[in-house]
Amino acid sequence: MIAKPLIDALPSGGCSASACGSSAAPEDMAPEVWAKVKDHPCYSEEAHHYFARMHVAVAPACNIQCNYCNRKYDCANESRPGVVSERLTPEQGAKKVLAVAASVPQLSVLGIAGPGDALYDWRKTKATFAAVATDLPDIKLCLSTNGLALPDHVDEIVAMNIDHVTITINMIDPEIGAKIYPWIFYKHKRYEGLEAAKILHERQMLGLDMLVARGVLVKVNSVLIPGINDEHLIAVNREVKKRGAFLHNVMPLISDPAHGTHFGLTGQRGPTAEELKKVQDACEGGAKLMRHCRQCRADAVGMLGEDRGQEFTLDKLPETIEVNPAKREAYRRQIEAKRELAAFARMAVKPAETKPGRVLTVAVASKGDALINLHFGHAKEFLIYRADALGVKFLGARKIDDQYCQGGLGEDSSLSRIVELIRDCDVMLCAKIGGCPRGELKAAGIEPSDAYAHEYIEPSIAALYAARCAEADADA
Template sequence: MSAPIISLESLASASSMEALLAKAASGGCSSSSCGSSAKPDDMDPAVWEKIKDHPCYSEEAHHYFARMHVAVAPACNIQCNYCNRKYDCANESRPGVVSEKLTPDQARRKVIAVANEVPQLSVLGIAGPGDACYDWKKTRATFEEVSRDIPDIKLCISTNGLALPDHVDELAEMNVDHVTITINMVDPEIGTKIYPWIFYRNRRYTGLEASQILHERQMLGLEMLTARGILTKINSVMIPGVNDEHLIEVNKWVKERGAFLHNVMPLISDPAHGTHFGLTGQRGPKAMELKALQDKLEGGAKLMRHCRQCRADAVGLLGEDRGQEFTLDQIPEEVTYDPSTRESYREVVARERGDHVAAKQAALSTVAETEATGALLVAVATKGGGRVNEHFGHAREFQVYEASPKGIAFVGHRKVDQYCMGGFGEDATLDGVIDALEGIDVVLCAKIGDCPKDSLSTAGIRATDAYGYDYIETAIAALYAAEFGLELLAESA
């Protein structure tokens, strides 16, 4: 019997939770795989406990768990050439959208409301829209208020690092064990092309001096966090012609100082956003340029490739944003946290993840048995849960995997405009989707019509819905084996 198919949409419904638990329990989940997702062999158990339900620190977890950002920290102490202060940062957030600024008490209300309605929620982050460490009083007050009501929620912050060393001890005291630092350079000369000024110790600095101070503070903060056992993720914005090749050196520096993950993100540069880079014509990298740089970094600090550059008030699974469902005018003045939905969801996910781990192992064995030398780049339409479960026309992004003799690896995602609206597809939108899928060999989806399938084929991209609702790795392994001539025997689990 195959693993039970459990959609994240149905999991989000508290009223259906009991039925879902019964369905999962009777769906053939073997005793060897139930209970929790298997820990990687090379990972310390204490580290695994910190990341296994964190969608940003674990690629596997991002299929099942959601994050929430609260925009309580608008003040910032540096100016970046990719940021316009009228909006959320165009590279750390969705560009051109102003976050709903919150007080710590408003943030507490909003987090409780989301936790009651989004059982996937596991992480609360403060990512601005300014700097969480510079606007520290609001950041600290928010964490204190939320943790009193929801003590099991993970707390994390994002910072440019300038004020970080001043607050590491407090972060440790509050059990904040995930910190993201944006580090775009380790050579201050390159920093002068990215940062016009910083504000440090009640004084504004410009030019080389500003970059030198920022660099030293970032390295100090990273080292202090590592010494206290706090996991760090380094964000770097890839700016072609400015720091793209230099990020290889950045990767070495942060690895040496104990960074857990390095996340290289594409510059978002559009004149409409009003940033310096956007107005001066600085382009962002193409998808395949970003992948090429990430490939060069393999073997250095462990890479994060599933980042979605979330806005400062994002809510939901990575790749979706439900923030507009939880604006303040939709939240009661008095809210009480009910932990039952989140607890039930975690029970369901533990079973599902156990089966998923077993399916991954079988898929990797299939790929290894081909003894092939080729590689496939596969784009997957998915709603979450680690399955091929989204209609091609409904997809707003495709998750990209590479199958090769090394195995099956998640290597990125491609954002697209939804092709099918109200049952009809727009040709212009389809052209944009095809452009976004540059370099892709095969598209996997739950369903696709003949018209888009033919258009993709004309562009040299195959598309199939033959593996709809399979686990992603299972589908890719079967596809890879068929591509390279291995006949698979039909098996029933």
């Protein structure tokens, strides 16, 4: 049931039922496109509250070197692209997918993202997809690529019904590309520097054009590297929109020296949250932005923001696996009912009249279902939203390195890092919070609140925003 305060409070710009979870397509999206993305947690911000994805690490070989990449195998402790615990054969990969599907009814997407390049290792990628599609026809197939080999495989991609492809495009100016890619391997020859970047750029643009022409949805990933391509990514965004990219994901460079990447070892820093947001905001009006990316491992399993990969290593897979299609379909019906309720919550509220320029930034602890339903101390990330006179907008997710509650006790060092992580927020909404973190957040100027526990996120923020505006007007 929707709480009464929410019914009077949604700022204009709030979602309609069709845009926010019902089975109907949003007004600005063709029904056939909506059918492709509505259950895809990476292509639909709304779907990531309900559906899980998994990556299988069957493609270790790569045809380019990126200064931000160091592919690691047999590694369970790092959470970033290019890292896996196990490299799998196509047969092992397909078995793992079936095991996850039998245990995780939320699973809707199988992706191959390496740990090398899915298209340079195309034989293994293709064999894995073919085996899974036979035994699990309801799963969506998608792959990630650097784009160098992409034009050679577009026909096969279409023939295999792979209707989601992600291309990592960090530049459209080869002069900038030469600072990111030391070499590529193309047509049995190694190219370096500017020549390598020119070839890569041309192949990426050709591949993008070919996919769009064949009706394949393309998401573009870009790694934001301060001082190298930060301002340039605005031009990248405009160019990929012009060429028909469905979504653009601007991600922060991960450059810890411990990871062993060239950028990490040479002191190239990653962007701050403010710098990332600045570039993302500057791209508004270009290609639609993805702001809910978690920069997943190449063997990630589960909902975005969680990784259950260690539950499904080869030694833990059962000998006999039986996927129950009826169970998967029943889960989808449950999810559709939840989405309808969330859509109703959004559409049932009325616009709040307020002065322009008032802004509220809110951090939310959530474990899914679009609800404020997680204890502060159990959060491994916060969802960040902005409320203003135009509505409530999702800005992105901020990962917590160490959650506050560990073994039933609060960890002071983790709390200080969490406070710093959300210091730019005005309010922190959660299902429950203890006295110590409540006091630390207040001291930092962040209002902690569990008043909206187990309510829907966006209407709750709208209600809070309307109440704050009413208080400001009363005090004026």
